[in-house]
């Protein structure tokens with residue numbers, strides 16, 4: 001078997017203190033799009049998601065719910081597993097940090113850091129935010145003594161192990177310099193570089209005042225700081241610490257860790273520092289996406305405006321929701337959810353543009369060409385190589401919105417073509433020249449639809465699949481390299497059925 005190129009992509013692992021919301025769905029869908037694209041483009045893909053189950057925040061939520069932490073995490077983790085089905089995610093694994101495989105890996109990384117001399121025992125006194133699971137310096141706090149994120153902080157004094165992060169600043173800056181694609185989008189890079197240039201303090205990496213966590217090897221009065229524990233999940237899932245594990249060899253270092261902008265520092269500063277210290281290669285890219293607001297307001301539990309992905313799906317449809325999230329906002333920027341924008345996107349892009357094009361073209365072929373894709377007098381589709389190259393490039397930069405904009409442009413141009421060439425009038429005209437022209441136009445439109453559906457697969461897998469079914473395309477013909485292979489003429493099609501219904505506002 002030819003050796004396939006591998007591609008490893010991860011979502012953050014989600015805290016199980018609460019149920020899934022739009023932010024979780026957003027990151028997961030973005031990863032799913034890239035994972036599906038890469039699979040269709042011939043890569044051997046591993047797509048990982050899962051849950052972050054340790055730490056004080058989760059322990060407190062369990063207490064509040066009146067159950068043991070283990071019972072609590074079992075229950076909430078299940079709702080994140082369900083989300084993977086509700087969103088039609090193609091993840092290959094679902095990791096939980098309470099699993100033995102993970103505890104083993106987290107302790108192995110700890111031992112590596114100890115061996116390299118990067119850990120020492122001291123005592124921490126300073127500010128901690130349970131909501132952010134993060135330590136803050138006095139100078140970072142706001143005037144009303146909150147974390148920069150707005151989260152409450154508390155004073156903590158306890159014995160603690162430290163990671164010598166202060167010794168890693170120069171090496172991190174060198175690493176960023178040598179890996180200009182490590183932090184994406186490029187605008188986020190400066191933010192991280194100036195944070196590191198500002199000087200790094202040693203990082204407290206263990207806690208002693210509660211015990212819901214991974215025990216520190218050799219000192220079980222301490223549990224590991226939840227972020228050190230959590231970050232290791234990306235390694236655990238490849239079989240680490242078994243460096244001969246097939247998946248470790250195939251997939252590490254990861255290609256993309258997709259994260260929200262709020263957790264960029266943990267992934268772009270702490271994580272590569274831990275890995276470099278442990279002599280493990282850092283991931284190739286950290287992509288930080290933006291945050292959603294709801295009808296212009298910050299989403300928060302206290303405002304009661306949290307968006308439940310399950311509810312969006314039941315009102316608007318799954319593929320419609322996936323499409324909206326990927327199309328509405330340039331990936332990397334913040335975005336605003338509004339009902340009006342959602343309905344507008346569904347109707348203008350999906351129903352009126354792609355949906356109408358498909359329905360009109362295939363109905364004309366069904367009626368005017370005896371249900372067969374006509375043979376065009378002239379070859380069509382000379383620019384497909386270029387198109388595929390540009391889509392690959394956009395995908396490699398996680399510019400999902402631009403891929404969708406490209407698809408929409410193809411659909412708009414095809415709709416203009418159908419109006420301009422009026423194949424129904426050519427049929428009516430009936431001369432040999434007109435009929436030949438009609439065959440050419442309908443073939444071109446059908447092939448445009450094929451290209452649109454092929455490229456839409458990662459974004460709206462079920463709907464794109466229906467269009468490709470209508471064109472009677474087999475599995476091979478749905479892979480990305482098949483973009484350059486024109487639609488086989490004389491294929492017999494069935495009477496077409498609508499794929500993207502209009503959303504009728506009450």
Ligand code: MSP
Pocket residue numbers: 011012013014015022023024026027052230231232233258259260261262263290291292293299
């Ligand atoms: N457990 C950590 C991640 C550990 S990874 C080693 C965590 N979990 S989280 O559940 O709080 O957040 C998960 C993701 O949801 C983050 O990437 C965060 O940016 C994202 N979002 C949370 N609210 C969001 C919005 N309103 N909009 C977009 N994404 C948001 O952090």
